[in-house]
Amino acid sequence: MSKEKEDQYKVVVTNRKAYHDYFIEEKFEAGIALLGTEVKSLRDGRVNLLDSYASVREGEVFLHHCHISPYSHGNMMNHDPLRVRKLLLHKKEINKLLGKTQQKGLTLIPLRLYFNEQGRAKVELGLAKGKKLYDRRETIKNREAGREVERAIKDRK
Numbered sequence: 001m002s003k004e005k006e007d008q009y010k011v012v013v014t015n016r017k018a019y020h021d022y023f024i025e026e027k028f029e030a031g032i033a034l035l036g037t038e039v040k041s042l043r044d045g046r047v048n049l050l051d052s053y054a055s056v057r058e059g060e061v062f063l064h065h066c067h068i069s070p071y072s073h074g075n076m077m078n079h080d081p082l083r084v085r086k087l088l089l090h091k092k093e094i095n096k097l098l099g100k101t102q103q104k105g106l107t108l109i110p111l112r113l114y115f116n117e118q119g120r121a122k123v124e125l126g127l128a129k130g131k132k133l134y135d136r137r138e139t140i141k142n143r144e145a146g147r148e149v150e151r152a153i154k155d156r157k
Contacts, residue, residue, distance in 0.1 A: 011114040012042050012121075015049040020136065022128035027111065028097070030061065030123050031088035035079045037071035042121055044072075047113060054087060054108035054125055057097045061087040063110060063123065086127045087123060097127070105129050 018024070034042070039045065046069035054063050063085045070078040089097070100106050111124045131139070 009114045009116055009122075011112055012045055013047050013049055014106060014112040015052075015110055016113055018128065019051060020131075020139070022107075022109055022126070022130055023135075024109075024126040024128050025106070026100075026127040028089070028124055028125045028127070030093075030094060031064065032113075032123050033086040033088060033120050034068075034121055036121070037077070037079050038068050039121060040071045040073075041068050042113065042115075049110050049113060054110060056094060056101055056108075059091075059094060061089055061097065061108070063087055066110065066113075067139055087125070097125075102129055103131050 048067040051065075052063060054061055054068040056062075065082060066085060067081050068079070069081055097108065101108060107128055107130070109126050109128045111126045113121065113123050116122050
């Protein structure tokens with residue numbers, strides 16, 4: 001996604017651990033079916049995507065373990081923080097995801113939750129493959145090497 005398009009969106013939360021634990025192969029944008037108090041909590045930024053994942057069941061996609069805190073000014077009709085939420089995708093996208101998640105080792109991980117320019121809540125899903133311990137170490141090593149190169153270039157100027 002380009003930088004100017006990203007500036008139009010109000011990003012609520014990013015799942016940084018997903019990039020550490022998984023190789024992201026493909027990204028999808030999905031709408032999310034929310035209750036009123038959930039939307040208000042999202043606007044306050046009271047959401048956690050850390051252990052969440054998405055699954056395809058019976059032709060529909062659901063988001064599991066996404067913790068949206070109860071709205072502080074809500075009444076007794078407040079929502080359950082860990083309820084399963086339905087994701088809104090086109091049928092072609094759902095069939096594509098179903099085919100790919102049935103492959104060995106691929107899973108659906110929410111990467112970020114944001115509001116688009118119309119003010120609608122969206123979830124960016126990543127089709128991910130888990131990293132092994134040595135892959136994580138390699139990623140850290142490459143990142144450190146890149147930082148050292150940047151430091152050396154900066155000191156040289």
